[in-house]
Amino acid sequence: MTFEFLAQEPISISENLIPDDALLYAHPAAVGLDSAYIHSKVDSIITNGIKNNAFPGAQILVAKNGNIIFHKAYGYHTYDSIQSVGLEDIYDLASVTKIAAALPALMKLVDEAKLDLDKPLSEYWPRWKRKKDKKDLTLREILAHQAGLEPYIVFLNEVLRKNGSLKHRFVRASPDHRHNKQAYDGLYIKNRFNRKMYRMIDRSQVSKEKKYVYSGLTFLIFPELIEQLTGSSYDYYLQKNFYLPLGATTMGFKPKTKDYPNPIVPTEQDTLFRHSLTQGWVHDENASLLGGVSGNAGLFASATDLAKMMQMYMQYGVYDG
Template sequence: MRLPALLLVTFMAMSAAPAHADPSTGRFDRPHAGFSPAWTTLHPGRLEAGPIDAALERVRGYTDVDAATGHPLFSGAVTLMVHDGAVVAHRPAGWAVRYSDKTTELPVERRVPMAEDTIFDLASISKLFTSIVVMQQVDRGRVRVDQPVSRYLPEFGVNGKADITVEQLLTHTSGLEPYLPLWQAWPDVPSRIKAVMDVAPKTPPGSTYTYSDLNLITLGVLVQRVSGSPLDRLVRDGITRPLGLVDTGYNPPAAKLDRIAATEYQPNTSRGMVRGTVHDENAWSLGGVAGHAGVFSTARDLAVLGQAILNGGTYDGHRILRPKTVERMLTDFNTEFPGNAHGLGFELDQRWYMGALSSPRTAGHTGFTGTSLVLDPMSRSIAILLTNRVHPSRDWGSVNPARRAVADGLAKALAVRPQRGPDAWTPSTSGATLTTGDLPGARRVSFDAFVDLDVGDGVVLQAGDGTTWRDLTTLTGTGTRTWKRVDVAVDANRLRWVYTRGTGYGGRGVYLDGIRVLGDRGTLLDAERNPEALTSAGWLRVNR
């Protein structure tokens, strides 16, 4: 079975001390190489409160009416953050039901507030459930990802699709177009499924990355064919039941309606305000159970699933996937398509919603209804934001700023500890400079650097006379999360470090420590002993 030529990470089951004894706990600058210990389960815990509280307040603020638009960014949300199994934040905000139609707000007494156990339509996060079921069939030997889909679904192998593989469906490299209006253009479930089986590729299979609902709809049909069981039963028996996810599944029962967040006002489907049935029109037209959408869940249930993935496929003694299978789901198979890293199911390294938790190993998915799940194996952390951003309208804007705020808040709550002495230098503004005084006879400068920045951000070490400057070296880095020692030859009277913020989404930040300048006769500057010898414009001394 084919694996990518370049594996970005090798995950291994780890035999280690319990998580609470791990010196890396609470640290951003001590990345883990493998899975969390298999015994890790969710439990109450704490991290640095400031960044987390700030993120939670930003999420809450998005539920307020914006004066410029006349409406909130989203009606309500539930945020959940986990580090090393410890639930460090779990907070509702706003309203699960706020509107009676596309423009009319309900009186406060008729609204339904968000709660920790509010049930959300996960939208495309459902694709992860389908992908897990597919990989369970791989574990059972019923499916091979390198084989043509037509081996399992002969009717799919028409109109140029005979060679499309299961892997290409999982990684969105099949060439299929993103969407078909199944609910409008075809009259019933059999004809809608046939339309997906019959569709021709939009681009040659394997030539491009194109995110497509049709890929996962096809996989939902495939797992039913090879197993003899419908997708909802496979999800129930293979995921939700063993993991104890009591509020997760398709077509939630009417008894839970009072806990379900409303989605969109849809007069075009004759459903009015959608609540308790799947928002996605195609999934709705397929009976609420489809490979691309349809799963409902709570933040807590989704966190359990996320922890099972971080644990290598197991939670509380119940295994749903083999460790090697999880490894493949979290390994980039799309190295030919930079910016579209994708494992066998999970998206990887997508800073636009993963924020400062981004790295080549960070996995997750989003959903059109305003949901997101981010799993960071390097810090063993989970960031979940569930919103009903389509309530009452899908046209009110993107929730990506809120998604990044949650991921950033969790990342910033994890410490970057100074390497030498009690503190290190970090910039607080774009264009910040950290400058030495006159250092006649300077020959070498060395310092420790931690750099976790977005593309376009950087720190430049410059040499000069205080008036003119020339670049010596540029510090960049994304996703490595480790300190490194920098040693540079110099021939100048002064040195300075200039931080520039680019136009991207940022990262965990940059830190300088242990700055030391040597001349022919020894040390000219030891900033650990004499930090006042550095002049700061926008750099701060911090201890984390």
């Protein structure tokens, strides 16, 4: 078993570290942690995972008190052990998209009084006004996963025939005026397929029992809601208000279409939908059917850039001034 050590050397050590708005590299001892113990434990867990083929490689970043005290890359992008994992590689963030894309936009809109957590979502998403079981669901209930919504709908079933082939009316190999939402190399989704998804969400069941049940359905709706409330595209709004001010230059959707110098780590070998190694395109099928830009999945970033956003949350919306 092999793994590559790429940890950066500490930039500064101080007995009286004064937290800065921006993340800094520091030795674990600077925040009261045992460096040898941390390295030993993390190395053991990750190398064991690689040895047992749980994953071909990984990257771990740990920050405490505004200081990155551990940042290390292990293994390779794929099991063929060709390309080593690097510290600035870009990853598919999967469901972390919910808290790193849709959520900050919603929080900003609440802060600007364009959304109210305790008003029914139907006040902003009028199609739910006609749905007796959904018209009174508040944004607070929905975000707390206590609205009774179904956890998930497999929209991929709508574009697959029984033999597993794709329905031509929904998916094309090349773009045309009705199919230009790119989901993968040589895979274009019908522009209005999102309407079909919304209708299926409209018809989905709502439990009367308001207990915690994780549901990602409204995160498929939120991007269009955000666009309606801001007058900007969802992707542009996030870039302008969060990612660019944070200096999170790798954070965004559909990195395969952008000129990033950073390598993009593959996510999975897709045997159901795209029938190839998924790399630089969102792995989540529902987000893919929205053209790769969604609130439930689809965001990509390096570990460092994701850490900047998490640190911003820790500092109540402030980062680097």
